[in-house]
Amino acid sequence: MSTSLRTRGLAATAVAAAAALLLSACGDSSLPAASGTDADAYQQVIANAPVAAAADIPAGSLMAAIRDRGELVQGGTDTAAIFSLTDPATGKTTGFDAGLAAMLAKYITGKPAVKLVQVQVGSREALLQSNAVDAVIATYTITPQRAEKVGFAGPYYSSGNAILVRRGDTEITEVGHLNDRTVCTQTSSTAAQNIAKFAPSARIVLFDTNAQCVQAVQQGRADAYVIDQALLLGSAYREPDKVKVVGEPFTAEPYGIGTPPNHPEMKTFVNDWLRKIQADGSWAALWRATVGTTVEGEVPAPPAIGSVPGS
Known part of the structure; x- marks a missing residue:
């Protein structure tokens, strides 16, 4: 698994x-x-x-x-x-x-x-x-x-891994846009490796839970959150006025x-x-x-x- x-x-x-x-x-x-x-x-x-x-x-x-x-x-x-x-x-x-x-x-x-x-x-x-x-x-x-x-x-x-941003963000629509930005993910996931691979100049911040990552994006402490798309969809469904999922997954599952x-x-x-x-x-x-x-x-x-x- x-x-x-x-x-x-x-x-x-x-x-x-x-x-x-x-x-x-x-x-x-x-x-x-x-x-x-x-x-x-x-x-x-x-x-x-x-x-x-x-x-x-x-x-x-x-x-x-x-x-x-x-x-x-x-x-x-x-x-x-x-x-x-x-x-x-x-x-x-x-x-x-x-x-x-x-x-x-x-x-x-x-x-x-x-x-x-x-x-x-x-x-x-x-x-x-x-x-x-x-x-x-x-x-x-x-x-x-x-x-x-x-x-x-x-x-x-x-x-696969996808991107969640604040609802009003129009600048991040694909993984390349994460370069030179602060991107969070979960400590226990493999997404950090994928962020480093696809956006090598991104500043990666790790949190223990999904809720902490979503909150970091909402509060502007992170520009984006990267994790499996199915997880992000659930977060965006719960907070539709605050966050959104952009683009397509950039890894394959x-x-x-x-x-x-x-x-x-x-x-x-x-x-x-x-x-x-x-x-x-x-x-x-x-x-x-x-x-x-x-x-x-x-x-x-x-x-x-x-x-x-x-x-």
Whole structure:
């Protein structure tokens, strides 16, 4: 597990301190929650999501079992704003990962019915190997080591170190703009090495926690904060009037959809589905309704399927 993954796990908990932590949640994921999504746009994306042709789901496949069951069992989380957060008032889970799960469920079953099973970093492979879940969609970074244990469809999203600045800052929009500026990051992360690599004249300041880094930016003690984008999105969601995320990640952390190793047909099927939603604009529409509500700029090009080791 990378340091950024450990850091993101801690931050996800902080993002949703007010949210109910469920062992599992079941139901129609088409209705948006207060998770940093554009509610109307999110609902429209799910409503317009495609449905697979009968010929695409062969008898005896995992997809056929999911269709007959009537819901997708997703390994995921419900504590990460922007990606997958449950609204305790409605019980609905929304965000980029949650939206993908709802769209995949609809593609297979004809309706966005998802049963969410909570996963931890250390439990994802075991749940897939035991067929306790049909897929893991949970900012799950593809690595060759993990790919020896499970199947990885994708990548479907490329994250990595990104930049958070004060809301009114218009001068910093990319990593090169960090040169000759004061940039903070967390002591326990690898971001300091990346700042030194991509902005060698930046003045690096280290803090112990995410909250301290965000506060330093807000108070002007640091010009920017660099850490994994998923963590920064949560911070920007909590403080939208004070800070913002700019540009695209400048390091690579490719997220994949984990599939059971004894069902290789599921990996192939999910890859074909990802290509479909990329081509028809659904992926871009979901990005705009979720990640795009916090990250400024144009919709990024989705990563090419099978483009990283382990995919």
